[in-house]
Amino acid sequence: EAQVTQNPRYLITVTGKKLTVTCSQNMNHEYMSWYRQDPGLGLRQIYYSMNVEVTDKGDVPEGYKVSRKEKRNFPLILESPSPNQTSLYFCASSFRIPGTDTQYFGPGTRLTVL
């Protein structure tokens, strides 16, 4: 089954404790992206990747890191999480940039930073 998977789905952590949210797709997509969703703010793009070893900042990259060492995986790293990073995070992928191809979203990761 074609899908985008994220792990973990739920995470409660404390300020400053490094964490990684994994994202994997099995559709051989070149484009992958991370978003955060906050009430009243919609989705905001954190980082995106046009292909392996190619990443770019979105609207809200501060406090986050990403890497794209292989096509299927695009982990989101929070080196020192803070409470303002409490949010619902979505990973998404598409063959190429959205518009040319349909973007598929993962189920989301709800992160709480205490």
Added chain:
Amino acid sequence: AQSVTQLGSHVSVSEGALVLLRCNYSSSVPPYLFWYVQYPNQGLQLLLKYTSAATLVKGINGFEAEFKKSETSFHLTKPSAHMSDAAEYFCAVRFDRGSTLGRLYFGRGTQLTVWP
């Protein structure tokens, strides 16, 4: 600045009534435009997209949207609402420019409630 605006954070309609969700963008160059739907506790699903072909775009579940360049709008409509349409709807835009080629901008969302 490039942006996308959804007018109305909440819209309520009766079952069978017309659904109209508004989206405006700011750009001098026609962008790629999308409407996504999010059901409770789920990820986003593409409803439809405009990619510079026909200005009237038909999507899934009976939804359609019309691109109006003169109004910089891409409003989403459905002639007859169904209870199952209750969800949050997001308009999104991609501006086809070199430095922002991969960036996708979302509106703040419109929560649609359908009354029986």
